[in-house]
Amino acid sequence: MLRRSFRAMGTDIELLLDAPAGARAEAALDRAEAEFERLEQVMSRFREGSELSQLNREGRTSAASPDLVHVVELALEAREATGGLFDPTVHDAVVAAGYDRTFDDVPAEGAAAEAGSCGGGVQVDGTSIVLEAGTRLDLGGIGKGYAVDRVCELLAVAGPCLVNAGGDLAVRGGSWPVGVSAEITLELTRGAIATSGRDRRRWRRGGGEMHHLIDPSTGRPAAGELLRVTVVADTATDAEVLAKAAFLGAEIDAPRVLVTADGRTVLAGGLA
Amino acid sequence: MTDTSHRAYAVVLALVVFFVSWAAVAAKPWVTAKPDPRLAALAQREQRLRADARLVKIVVDRRLAAYRAALGLRQAQIAQSKARAVAVTQAAPAPSVRVVNLPPLTITRSS
Numbered sequence: 001m002l003r004r005s006f007r008a009m010g011t012d013i014e015l016l017l018d019a020p021a022g023a024r025a026e027a028a029l030d031r032a033e034a035e036f037e038r039l040e041q042v043m044s045r046f047r048e049g050s051e052l053s054q055l056n057r058e059g060r061t062s063a064a065s066p067d068l069v070h071v072v073e074l075a076l077e078a079r080e081a082t083g084g085l086f087d088p089t090v091h092d093a094v095v096a097a098g099y100d101r102t103f104d105d106v107p108a109e110g111a112a113a114e115a116g117s118c119g120g121g122v123q124v125d126g127t128s129i130v131l132e133a134g135t136r137l138d139l140g141g142i143g144k145g146y147a148v149d150r151v152c153e154l155l156a157v158a159g160p161c162l163v164n165a166g167g168d169l170a171v172r173g174g175s176w177p178v179g180v181s182a183e184i185t186l187e188l189t190r191g192a193i194a195t196s197g198r199d200r201r202r203w204r205r206g207g208g209e210m211h212h213l214i215d216p217s218t219g220r221p222a223a224g225e226l227l228r229v230t231v232v233a234d235t236a237t238d239a240e241v242l243a244k245a246a247f248l249g250a251e252i253d254a255p256r257v258l259v260t261a262d263g264r265t266v267l268a269g270g271l272a
Numbered sequence: 273m274t275d276t277s278h279r280a281y282a283v284v285l286a287l288v289v290f291f292v293s294w295a296a297v298a299a300k301p302w303v304t305a306k307p308d309p310r311l312a313a314l315a316q317r318e319q320r321l322r323a324d325a326r327l328v329k330i331v332v333d334r335r336l337a338a339y340r341a342a343l344g345l346r347q348a349q350i351a352q353s354k355a356r357a358v359a360v361t362q363a364a365p366a367p368s369v370r371v372v373n374l375p376p377l378t379i380t381r382s383s
Contacts, residue, residue: 191367
């Protein structure tokens with residue numbers, strides 16, 4: 001089993017490849033790592049020079065890359081499918097909550113945070129993307145899921161593999177035991193897993209606890225009884241969207257593990 | 273007596289004719305009344321507003337038509353997308369997962 005770990009997209013990336021060591025496997029792992037870097041340069045809101053940052057600054061682009069167009073379209077479809085629970089236009093709300101730089105640099109304490117606006121219009125037509133005035137996109141979660149799916153496809157040519165980007169993971173071939181909590185391990189032979197929760201990426205503003213999962217209806221970090229939701233789906237992109245929607249209270253039809261704030265763990269959607 | 277009365281009537285009549293004539297001349301019926309400049313300005317403004325309203329209506333009608341066309345296109349795209357999603361869901365194998373008692377190779381956590 002070959003394993004490679006590195007940092008990308010503000011999180012720890014782990015590539016597992018069930019193939020004999022050699023030049024072919026190394027080349028596949030190199031391609032996978034380079035693909036993460038390439039997609040981060042497209043979709044990071046923390047890189048001034050990324051395609052997404054440029055779109056957010058200018059409000060429009062007429063020559064978006066196929067990846068950016070595809071992810072924005074996926075995000076808009078997810079917004080419609082979840083009735084707005086998943087919303088790529090939460091950028092200003094996340095920034096208003098205090099998550100305005102890479103998480104490692106976010107101060108643990110700070111002044112009270114404001115609510116941000118969500119739900120702005122986004123038009124995609126061919127390679128053209130136009131944002132409504134005052135609307136900016138955050139593709140952090142869905143972008144990571146998309147990258148996991150892409151990289152998994154690339155890596156799979158070298159053998160059965162697992163790609164894990166800080167909790168969003170996908171597998172191709174083989175069977176992979178994945179730890180969801182100290183007590184629960186899921187064996188995944190096909191598909192993907194994503195976890196959304198407020199147990200990590202937390203900080204405080206004005207004495208209150210903040211996190212990065214914004215409720216688009218309030219423009220503030222979501223409040224609720226759930227601490228963490230893990231969802232299994234066909235792709236990491238779908239799992240990411242479903243996990244976020246489930247965390248915000250949506251009833252979804254997918255295998256999932258829910259952890260409540262008081263520590264209870266609930267298996268649902270056919271898991272036993 | 274009669275002559276005196278006649279003279280008095282004639283004087284009164286002359287006076288009446290004089291004042292009526294005076295009033296008629298003072299009224300200057302041969303001079304046409306000057307239009308009030310404020311009324312003229314109001315009329316101009318009304319005409320301008322009517323022209324603007326016609327233009328705005330044309331623009332709104334065009335935008336509404338463009339919006340309806342875009343809406344139709346978007347609804348068709350959504351329908352296509354939904355049909356594609358349904359087809360993919362029906363065609364793709366469902367994710368395969370079960371709870372096991374094995375040591376994990378990796379973990380998932382809040383991303």
